Amino acid sequence: MSILLTNDDGVFAPGMQVLANWAKTLGDVTIVAPKNEQSGKSHGIEMHRPFEIRQVTLPCGLTGYSVDSTPADCVRFAVLGLKKQFDLVISGVNWGMNIGQDMIYSGTVGAIFEGAALGIPGLAVSGEANGLDSVAAHLDEVWDYISGNGLYGPGKLFNVNVPRCVSKGIRVTRMGGPYYSDDFQQLDGDMWQVIGKCIYEDSGNDDLDTDAVMHGYISISPLTLDRTDRAVYEQLTHLNTEK
Numbered sequence: 001m002s003i004l005l006t007n008d009d010g011v012f013a014p015g016m017q018v019l020a021n022w023a024k025t026l027g028d029v030t031i032v033a034p035k036n037e038q039s040g041k042s043h044g045i046e047m048h049r050p051f052e053i054r055q056v057t058l059p060c061g062l063t064g065y066s067v068d069s070t071p072a073d074c075v076r077f078a079v080l081g082l083k084k085q086f087d088l089v090i091s092g093v094n095w096g097m098n099i100g101q102d103m104i105y106s107g108t109v110g111a112i113f114e115g116a117a118l119g120i121p122g123l124a125v126s127g128e129a130n131g132l133d134s135v136a137a138h139l140d141e142v143w144d145y146i147s148g149n150g151l152y153g154p155g156k157l158f159n160v161n162v163p164r165c166v167s168k169g170i171r172v173t174r175m176g177g178p179y180y181s182d183d184f185q186q187l188d189g190d191m192w193q194v195i196g197k198c199i200y201e202d203s204g205n206d207d208l209d210t211d212a213v214m215h216g217y218i219s220i221s222p223l224t225l226d227r228t229d230r231a232v233y234e235q236l237t238h239l240n241t242e243k
Contacts, residue, residue, distance in 0.1 A: 008107030031064025176210030
């Protein structure tokens, strides 16, 4: 298996070392990750300026590429720049959860969407801040669950979140509500600072990724690149007329 690893925390982030040490037991690993933290960059790409890409050696002993741009651009470079074919993109391990509506901002998740756009299945893997040991301890379990249940394959995307204390195993989930929000604080003159805050409210529904993770489950959420609202589309197709 040929595996592309990326993240949004930076090529030298601790989560990359965890992921790289594990992924190399599955197959051939290529590492292409941002030079600096790119959290919140979602599926953004750079279209207007050249950017630096250079080879680096990671603490785990593997060599990789440091890209001075977004996670999506890392995937694009790996496929379109290096001209390599991959069987799987794994993004992470993110320092902090990517759950609920907040995943739409996630560079970690954006990377696997870019992989999907290029025809490659993907996993986005996140854990609680200071919870990398828990993620490392459960990566084999997560992969066995995905591969053993026939979930891995073309077009398949999964968002995986591992809590610091796993007490209830693995649960397949859907996207929950908002987990974080922001306050805007005015500084001097025209300058403003965004101050993040947690607004999670427990709804008692473990089918939601937010609740499942808070209740001790490893959450695995299937995602799709297609943003079509299928239910509404089916309701409205009668409006189409042949010309």
